[in-house]
Amino acid sequence: MGKVRHSRFDCSPGCSVEAAVGLIDGKWKSVVLFHLLSGTLRFNEIRRHVHNVTPRMLTNQLRELEADGLVERKVYAQVPPKVEYSLSPLGRSMEPILLALKDWGDTNIGLYGKPRATDPREVSDAA
Amino acid sequence: MGKVRHSRFDCSPGCSVEAAVGLIDGKWKSVVLFHLLSGTLRFNEIRRHVHNVTPRMLTNQLRELEADGLVERKVYAQVPPKVEYSLSPLGRSMEPILLALKDWGDTNIGLYGKPRATDPREVSDAA
DNA sequence: CGGGATCCTCTACGATACTG
């Protein structure tokens, strides 16, 4: 999301919605969070799960998730390095959202393709 | 979200999640959808609800929502113009997601502030 | 293994002005 850090909290009820979305609107964030629902993962494990994400971006997204308090990062002082990522309680609290998203996606996309097939140029002159 | 149009559907289970997020990741989309949950709204009504959105952006977001099949646009051939926006059945099917988002936001942000100071430029004009 | 540093591109977002 370029500018999509939904960070304005001066709006009406939609505010909460925007704020919540703002935490998962990174290109890979939702997927990362979703995979972390299953348990702790190491950096390269996430990489393999997500597919096509570059190290830089994954680090970036993980750092933001960490800064948002959704993900916890545990570094083992070893060599070779070992870093584990897991959901914080706050991150775990997003499970309903993640599941709702997956549920919707499974129903509306997995079955018959993505919705973005409609024609924008549609004028209803009824009534 | 610069590049956050999550449009790749070639990933594993996270795929559905990403796809669903991709439909609401526009800066104003989630808020617009949320407000449309309450019923049909006219262009400037949405503008007033959302606050701070420019006509251009609102049009843009509405057009994408329409193209994604989430929102329906009804134009009345009158003068002055009258255009009504409402949720399509598909859009309505996102209600659980929207509510989950709002619920999370209300709980985790409304109470004790946002989890992270995302935006440097705070509320300057609304004060 | 798990990143950091650099450089670059692209486009979502925004300000402003105008119109049928």
Add this chain to the structure above:
DNA sequence: CAGTATCGTAGAGGATCCCG
């Protein structure tokens, strides 16, 4: 009222190389 047209910007996202 409900947009459209232009122009400009930031910064999210990406490619590549390197490091402890």
